[in-house]
Amino acid sequence: MGKLTGKTAVVTGASSGIGAAVAEHLANEGANVVLAARRKDKLDGVVSKINGNAIAVVTDMAKKSDVDDLAKRAIEEFGQVDIYVNNAGAVLGSRIQDGQTENWDQMIDTNIKGVLYGINSTLPGMLERSSGHVVNIASVSGLEVNKVSAVYSATKFAVHALSMSLEKELARTGVRVTNISPGQVDTAIASKPSDREPLKADDIAKAVVYAVTQPDYVNVNEITVRPV
Template sequence: MKSLQGKTAIITGASSGIGAAIAKVLSGEGANVVLAARRIDKLKEVEQVISSQGNGKALAVRTDISNREDVENLVKKVEEAFGSIDVFVNNAGQMLSAAVQSGKVEEWESMIDVNIKGVLYGINAVLPSMLERSSGHIVNIASVSGLEVTKTSTVYSATKFAVRAISTGLEKELARTGVRVTNISPGMVDTRLSKSASDRKKLKAEDIAKAVMYAVTQPDYVNVNEITVRPV
């Protein structure tokens, strides 16, 4: 297993749920983790927990992932604090009213801004330096909703189909550059976003964090392109 000791990872949507779990798991293996989200109070709570573990360092940076300038400033702050960025986890996401018949255009726009534009802004901000070093790993958290569509998930599924398409195309673009791309599609996870689906069996956030850990600790010549994680 490749060591994460001294490596630096940015995790978006890290104030709770899957993002916080990813940050804690990567830090536990010695990585410096940068926590990015809009809720700075929640980020600080996660930062404190990680710092108390005594492994990798933690840094909380308030970031609106749908704002390109915010994302670029995030990357600049991380480079100033830690130098190079080794792992970038595009985890931030929104799951709002997604049926076309609902007519909730503002909610669709918000999902598109966070789930698609936010992913692209993050990739665009970290990719040049990764290519320059011929090293780095981009992990995009999609969803099983990007594999199949229900009658109530149309727009949300469209955004997660887009994440998978970005991951697939980027992996081909970056072949033999040294920069790796992994797309992870979780099933229903017990987080703030899934509270309305209380009658269904759910994964734990830590299950997705372990999938991220598996991908980013493979030898440099191994690129894990796609992981789907579902509850039994």
């Protein structure tokens, strides 16, 4: 029996990369897993590889109605949501002087508003049960900024700030909050190569599992994972 047997987790951005790895690792610990992303074919492919109870729900995290429907479907299928992993994210052109306002809108809508919509859709139930765990996947780009990452970094700074504030809001409610900031990860949306070997998606998934399998009285608030 896994450490998460009987628990239900929603993982956004789960059609590939970090999200797919997180879903697989949570399922390996016995959790029911609800995978969300925009690409149905990719989602179905990930679900087919998971050994356990898993369903796919096509979701655009920038649309509140989609995110609300995702939570509703998870509850209909498995009864409640115990773990919500906000992983979906957009990494697009971020230099301010380039004026790529459509890119900015997409990153803000997905990386910030999508996180808020996800929390809003499931937090009331967690508070009612005095139990639950919100995991926000931020980025080291939310801790450090370079000359080409302005808007993307701003959105990840926002995720970090939301995580810190939410943890304080929820103190002594039984609902835990973890912010995970990965360094460069070898995924389809990875940034330009560096002189370090990139992390693997599994490395971030293991950090998620570590946080959500701690005893109920332990709240792992912050994890930063970097390549050596």
